[in-house]
Amino acid sequence: MILRPEEWAALALSLKVSFWAVVLSLPLALLVAWLLARRQFWGKSLLNALVFLPLILPPVVTGYILLLMFGRAGIFGEFLARFGIVLAFRWTGAALAAAIMGFPLMVRAIRLAIEAADPKLEAAAATLGAGPAARFIFVTLPLIAPGILAGAVLGFAKAMGEFGATITFVANIPGQTQTLPSAIYAFLQVPGGEASALRLVGLSLFVALGAVLISEWLARRVAERIGQR
Amino acid sequence: MSLEVTITHITGDFELDVSFRTGSGVTAIFGPSGSGKSSITNAISGLINPLSGRIMLNETVLYDATSGLNSAPHKRRIGYVFQDGRLFPHLSVEGNIRFGLRFAKVGGNLDEVVQMLGLEPLLSRRPNTLSGGEKQRVALARALLSQPRLLLMDEPLAALDEPRKDEILPYLERLRDRAKIPIVYVSHSVAEVARLADDLIVLQGGKIVMSGPTEDVLSDPAAMPFVGVREAGSILRAKVLEHGSDGLCRLQISGGELVLPGVVTGVGKTIRIRILAQDILLSLEHPIGLSSRNILPVQVTAIKLGDGPGAAVSLRCGSDRLLARVTAQAAEELGIKPGLDCFAILKATAVPRGNIGEKLSEN
Secondary structure (H helix, E strand, O other): OOOOHHHHHHHHHHHHHHHHHHHHHHHHHHHHHHHHHHOOOOOHHHHHHHHHHHHHOOHHHHHHHHHHHHOOOOHHHHHHHOOOOOOOOOHHHHHHHHHHHHHHHHHHHHHHHHHHOOHHHHHHHHHOOOOHHHHHHHHHHHHHHHHHHHHHHHHHHHHHHOOHHHHHHHOOOOOOOOOHHHHHHHHHHOOOOHHHHHHHHHHHHHHHHHHHHHHHHHHHHHHHHOOOO | OOEEEEEEEEEOOEEEEEEEEEOOOEEEEEOOOOOOHHHHHHHHHOOOOOOEEEEEEOOEEEEEOOOOEEOOHHHHOEEEEOOOOOOOOOOOHHHHHHHHHHOOOOOOOHHHHHHHOOOHHHOOOOHHHOOHHHHHHHHHHHHHHOOOOEEEEEOOOOOOOHHHHHHHHHHHHHHHHHOOOOEEEEEOOHHHHHHHOOEEEEEEOOEEEEEEEHHHHHOOHHHHHHHOOOOOEEEEEEEEEEEOOOOEEEEEEOOEEEEEEOOOOOOOOEEEEEEEHHHEEEEOOOOOOOOOOEEEEEEEEEEEEOOOOEEEEEEEEOOEEEEEEEEHHHHHHHOOOOOOEEEEEEOHHHOOHHHEEEEOOOO
16 A cells, blocks of 8 residues: 555654653553542542543543643643643644544553452562562562553553644644644535545454454463463 | 550440450450450550550550650551451452562561461462462461561461361461460350460450460359360360370370370470360269370369359369369269369360360470
């Protein structure tokens, strides 16, 4: 399949945006999942609702809220601009939008894994002299690795497909913020763009299928490693 | 070496209120399920915080409700062998037993522990491929290598079937006799307690009802309601004199000699034998024309009538104590009362192999 330069650009941008969206939000997702699974604190229901909000809200609303907060005049946007960080209408903004939309899925997958990890094993580790940090690194983390992996794959898939919040927050600038879904949408708006759109649709299918197969294989390997199969 | 525990704890409508002190060797906490045994070990290890009280190990305060002092579990250096093993599924056997090494200040001798528990062939295996008995041996090695000051064992054999128990008991005896750390052993099995424990604490409904050296507690007629009439019995220490060609072994006890089958320990060594109260007959005269070879002169020290038709008779045999169970009717007809001299008769085949344990060191 021969792709035109702007189609390549859309694919490369989508991969870059999704990669950074997952890598940067994973540690925070792990922390939030752990808090929700293991800790009792005031405002836990509120945090839970806040995390899941992007899943329920129309993506356009999420995108618009991001624009209000992270735009040049927004409270966070203005603050970040002082350090030369601009998110609105940049690929970094697309990564932020993708991260926020994928966040609930990641938190949910990791939280389920943490809830399934037996706290009795951590208690056993404590009697062997392991402090809280060592227990997390040497016991909990390896046990929940499949859940973290599943969360990352879900987050990546969501990021690859994110459209509504992205186009609202960072628009649809070729080479800058035009991800795969935005490009498909753009090609469908111009006469004679169907062929390009179709090629990108095929590409999306290919990437999605590849991601599912790779994650299945990784999950199996990890499960074998931690002795669950 | 001493552990001092005085705690109260409430979970639901169950109330635990105990106070005891243990020394070196094995102290067993014996009681039915739900009597609070695990709550005690969990409190000692710091996995639960008792409502009130104080826990001290070798003059160090681990927990004191009054002053609010509470040492974290990972700082207490108390090894714990759980009933369900709790091996880490993501690590090999070797990874499991090495786990505590990185946190211990002094390195434990891995090879020695591996050899003592016979783990060489298992080192590269995964926990999910091990049998129940193998898992418990690995859990034991893992706890030992973390260099604990005290070892807690919570029903380590309860999840195993009888052949597996017999397979692991010799390892526990070896551990008791070689490891220089005190052990608190929780169990609801009289057979295990009789074989392993130096001291015994009997727990009932969250309270200590009896305590003392295992021999004394088990041969006390008052223990019968707690251990059950079929399980009640006494423990004797015997020296192996001679192995006969017919498979019988001559043993020296303080009050005479015994002839028993099923002894595998070498000549000159000391063993522990548990003799069930229901396997002993009493006779006023030295019997003649009787098939039993084991006839011991004894003196009645106490008699206790139960609610049912039975009576528990405590006997002195040399410096040992024996417990016999006879019917109350027979006790009355024979005129059994404290001070009476009579003879205890034991059938040689009445002592199963599982009730004969090794005792490598004298204490």
